[in-house]
Each structure stands twice: as structure tokens, then as C-alpha cells.
Amino acid sequence: MWALCLGDLVIISFTHWVYRWRNPRCNGKLPPGSMGLPLLGETIQFFSPNTSSDIPPFVKERMKRYGPIFRTNLVGRPVVASTDLDLNYFIFQQEGQLFQSWYPETFTEIFGRQNVGSLHGFMHKYLKNMVLNIFGPESLKKMLPEVQQAASHQDTIELKEATASMIFDLTAKKLISYDKENSSENLRDNFVAFMQGLISFPLEMPGTAYHKCLQGRKRAMKMLKNLLHGRRANLRKHQSDIFDFVLEELQNEGSILTEAIALDLMFVPIALDLMFVLLFASFETTSMAITMAVKFLSDHPLVLNKLMEKHEAILKILENADSSITWKEYKSMTFTFQFINETVRLANIVPVIFRKAL
Incomplete structure (x- = not known):
């Protein structure tokens, strides 16, 4: 009973x-x-x-x-x-x-509990300004020759891999002055492991894609932390990368930021999460968009021909065909910008964005 x-x-x-x-x-x-x-x-x-x-x-x-x-x-x-x-x-x-x-x-676990997407108010605004200082218009002007040099001609490439590698190297150099040739570890390999398990069922067990994703993030964060500690021990000025901004705040005892939060306990983890997210977002989303752009051009020969005409016209203006384009010439590429905007609209790799109702 x-x-x-x-x-x-x-x-x-x-x-x-x-x-x-x-x-x-x-x-x-x-x-x-x-x-x-x-x-x-x-x-x-x-x-x-x-x-x-x-x-x-x-x-x-x-x-x-x-x-x-x-x-x-x-x-x-x-x-x-x-x-x-x-x-x-x-x-x-x-x-x-x-x-x-x-x-x-689960997403927070992957990208870090203090990732820039979960921050609001003062800290979000501060970190946004930090990124703009590094990737703002004045900085991008100086990057034009580096980008043009990195996009050198090769007979045959695997497009997605080649663009991802190129963009990651450029971003890592600009963001944290990372040079894979002079590093004992390959930072991008950890991001590749991270990416392969990002869109997977969140089952945290050895052998699963999600587990490999978290391990890739853990190794990448460890590398970033070691790089920051190494820079902290060697205070000579680098190239105004994000490490310089972090270290400047850590030494600035009178800043409002220092009064608002305990920098060593909170700001460093946030900054490391920010570096991680920026490195990931730059190489994965941009390389995918470039790959899709080439596909769209191959599907639409009229657009390709018009794009080539516009760029050949710019090349004729240059005194030396091998010289780098200037910011003025870059800003004159109106049809290119239209094509890029349409590519981003059609090739957005983010399936959803999340908002919480307050």
C-alpha cells in the first residue's frame, strides 16, 4: 500500500x-x-x-x-x-x-565569467575606450602597410586557414606584441582547439568537444597570463599594446579605476578575458567573412569585375605600384565598403545574440 x-x-x-x-x-x-x-x-x-x-x-x-x-x-x-x-x-x-x-x-564558462560581454556601466565603458585606443582610426592608419605586406601574393592557398593565420598574427602583434617566431608556444593552436568545441553540446567530460574547448581556453589564458607577468617584470616600453594599458593602470595609484576596484584581483582577470575574446573574435569571424567574400565574388562575376576596376584605378594613381596604399586611398574605396557591408550582412557567423529582460 x-x-x-x-x-x-x-x-x-x-x-x-x-x-x-x-x-x-x-x-x-x-x-x-x-x-x-x-x-x-x-x-x-x-x-x-x-x-x-x-x-x-x-x-x-x-x-x-x-x-x-x-x-x-x-x-x-x-x-x-x-x-x-x-x-x-x-x-x-x-x-x-x-x-x-x-x-x-555555459557561454560564460567558455568566455570567462568576467568577459567584456557580461560587464556593464563603468568597466564596460573603460574597456571599450581601451580597445578604441588600440584599434581606433589613428592606429589603423599605421596598420595599413602591415596588412598589405601580410596579404602577399601566393600561387595557391587554403583560404580560410591562410586568412585566419594572417589575421591572428596581425591582431596578436598589435594587441599583445606577440611574435610566434620568437615564442616557445603557439598561441593560435590553443584558440583553434577552443574554436572546434565552441559550438557543441555543453557536456564537461574528458574526450568531448566541449571539454577540449575549455582546455584550449585554459592553455591560452595561461599563456596570456605568463606574457603579462613577463612584461610586468620588464617595464620597458613596447608598442602601446593592451599590456601597456594594463600595466599603466596597475601602477597608477591615483586613478579613479584604482579606487573603484582592486586592480590586482579584478582588473587583471578582466583584461586577460578581454585579450582572449578580442583575439578569438578577430581571427575567427573576420577570416570566415573574408572566405565568404571570395565565394560571393566567384558567384557574382559582375561584382568582381567592378571591384577589380575600382582597385586598378587606385593602383594607377600610386607613384610606385608596390608601395602601400594611403589612408586617403583606403577611404576612397566606397564600392569596396558596400561589398564588405553586404558580405557581413550575409555571412554573419553568429546565430543569435542574447539579451536579458530587466
Whole structure:
């Protein structure tokens, strides 16, 4: 009798739990959708590989079934997904008021709990200014010859790998004065291991892609930390990279930042996370966009011909065809900028961005 009652209680409790999972409480009215399996949600479908540059199948199928706004559950968190232009515009307009940048715990674990995407207010503004100091217009002007030299002619290349390697080397040199030729460890190898498990099911077990991803991040962060400690021991001035900004703040006892936070305990981890995210974001997203740009050009010969005409016209202006282009010539490439903007629109590798309702 007691066993039967206990069995009934377990079944009722489980049924109630499944019901609450599929119908989460809400003060307002939730949009249509499915919360998927208990605990798993629809995470497996979300992470399914997609070889198309079109809207991800996960989103496309649910748009067709439920409309532009639907509910789901990803990595254990209830989510409302919106593909509605007006609603998305409203959300961006209310940044910091009704909504703020947010990522699920699994993403936070990957990119670091103090990553720049999870910061708000004073620290976010400060780090943004730090990045602009390094990658602002004045700095980019000086980088033009380096970029042109790095993009040297080769008969045959594996495009995605070659562009990723080129961009990572340029960014690492500019960001942390890293030179792979004079380093005992290959920093990019750790980022490659990180990337291969980034879009995977968040199962933290040895042998899984997610585990390899976290290990790659751990090794990369260790390298960045060692580089910072090495620079701290050798205070000679480098090339105004991000290490210089960090060390300057660590030595500046009278700064507002020093009063606001304990730099050695908080600012250094944040700065290291920032370096990690910038290095990752620069080489992976940009190399993918460049690869897609070449594909689009091969699919649209008229665009390719017009692009070549515009660039050949600029080359004719140069006194020496082998000399580097100037900032003025770079800014004159209006058709190139239009092509780049269209490529970024079509080749965005980020399937979703997250916001938290305040």
C-alpha cells in the first residue's frame, strides 16, 4: 500500500514537473513554441551543424511553425527568440534600461565569467575606450602597410586557414606584441582547439568537444597570463599594446579605476578575458567573412569585375605600384565598403545574440 502511494506520488510529481517545464510561469503572455525535453530543452537541435549561409534551420523551422517570435529552452534556460525587426529594434534602443547583454552560464564558462560581454556601466565603458585606443582610426592608419605586406601574393592557398593565420598574427602583434617566431608556444593552436568545441553540446567530460574547448581556453589564458607577468617584470616600453594599458593602470595609484576596484584581483582577470575574446573574435569571424567574400565574388562575376576596376584605378594613381596604399586611398574605396557591408550582412557567423529582460 505504502509502495503504491509512493509510486503514485513520484508519477504525479514527475508529471507536474514536466508540465511546469513545458509551461513556465510568466506574469505576461508567452509566445508559442516548445520547451523541448526536460533538462535538455532544444539544445541538441540548436547546436546541430549547418552548412548553409542562410538563416540557421533551427530558427527557420520555428519561424515557419510559430511565427517571428517563439519560446524555447537552450542549455537549461528558458528563452524567447525574436526575428521580428520592430521588436529587435526596440530591444536595442532599450539597452541598459529594459534589457542588458547576457549569455547563458555555459557561454560564460567558455568566455570567462568576467568577459567584456557580461560587464556593464563603468568597466564596460573603460574597456571599450581601451580597445578604441588600440584599434581606433589613428592606429589603423599605421596598420595599413602591415596588412598589405601580410596579404602577399601566393600561387595557391587554403583560404580560410591562410586568412585566419594572417589575421591572428596581425591582431596578436598589435594587441599583445606577440611574435610566434620568437615564442616557445603557439598561441593560435590553443584558440583553434577552443574554436572546434565552441559550438557543441555543453557536456564537461574528458574526450568531448566541449571539454577540449575549455582546455584550449585554459592553455591560452595561461599563456596570456605568463606574457603579462613577463612584461610586468620588464617595464620597458613596447608598442602601446593592451599590456601597456594594463600595466599603466596597475601602477597608477591615483586613478579613479584604482579606487573603484582592486586592480590586482579584478582588473587583471578582466583584461586577460578581454585579450582572449578580442583575439578569438578577430581571427575567427573576420577570416570566415573574408572566405565568404571570395565565394560571393566567384558567384557574382559582375561584382568582381567592378571591384577589380575600382582597385586598378587606385593602383594607377600610386607613384610606385608596390608601395602601400594611403589612408586617403583606403577611404576612397566606397564600392569596396558596400561589398564588405553586404558580405557581413550575409555571412554573419553568429546565430543569435542574447539579451536579458530587466
